[in-house]
Amino acid sequence: MVLLFFGYTYCPDVCPATLGEIREVFQSLGGRAVDVDFVFITIDPQRDTAESLGRHLAAFDERFIGLSGSEQALAQIYLDYGVYISRSSESEAGYLLEHNSQIFVIDRAGNLRETFPFGVSAATIQRDLEVLLAEPADGFSQ
Numbered sequence: 001m002v003l004l005f006f007g008y009t010y011c012p013d014v015c016p017a018t019l020g021e022i023r024e025v026f027q028s029l030g031g032r033a034v035d036v037d038f039v040f041i042t043i044d045p046q047r048d049t050a051e052s053l054g055r056h057l058a059a060f061d062e063r064f065i066g067l068s069g070s071e072q073a074l075a076q077i078y079l080d081y082g083v084y085i086s087r088s089s090e091s092e093a094g095y096l097l098e099h100n101s102q103i104f105v106i107d108r109a110g111n112l113r114e115t116f117p118f119g120v121s122a123a124t125i126q127r128d129l130e131v132l133l134a135e136p137a138d139g140f141s142q
Contacts, residue, residue, distance in 0.1 A: 001132060002037045004104040006083045008044035009056040010094060014101045014118055019060040022103075024122035025129065026061055033063070035108075035133055041077065042068045043085045043099050105129070108137050 003022060007015035019040075026033040040057055042048035045068050048056075053066030068074075078085065086098045101118035105128070113132060116125055 001035060001108055001129070002039055002104075002106040004039050004041065004081070004106060005101075006041050006043050006078070006081065006099060007101070008042050008097055008099075009048050009052055010044065010096070011099075012096070014099075016060075018101065018103065018118065019057070019064070021120075021122045021125065022064070023061045025125045026063065028122065028126045029129065032130070032133055036129060037065060038063065039065045039067060041074070042066070043074075043078070043083065043097055045069060045071055045074055047094075105132065107132055107135070 005015075005018060005022075007018065009015070022038050026036070026038070029036065038061070040053065042053060048066075048068050050066065050068050053068055057064035057066045077083075081104060082100070084098070084100045087095050088098045089096045103116040103120075103125070104112060105114040105116070107113045114128060116128075
């Protein structure tokens with residue numbers, strides 16, 4: 001199962017809060033966490049290299065996977081998932097990006113099963129994941 005999130009390492013609020021929530025979910029799942037991958041796809045490929053993503057995500061959990069690439073390579077993925085990105089401010093420290101912040105849940109059969117909006121508790125996410133993890137590998141109960 002995959003939890004898919006789009007964000008960036010310079011995000012001051014939503015992304016680190018989400019990473020903290022997912023870290024808590026992984027801790028709560030215990031041994032079942034091995035059946036869940038958390039994949040963070042950057043919305044800021046100019047600044048988020050594979051190396052910087054790896055370092056940033058490892059500060060939250062070594063199991064988190066970070067993906068970056070060229071703007072062209074990422075554009076189709078953003079389109080497929082309806083990712084909204086807008087440059088919101090410029091400063092000497094750089095720029096900030098506005099973006100949607102849901103977590104996509106993709107089951108073991110590759111089906112999009114659920115999305116969690118920003119602010120959903122780790123306990124709610126854990127409970128829903130445990131239900132999905134109990135299903136057969138094709139993703140649907142009989």
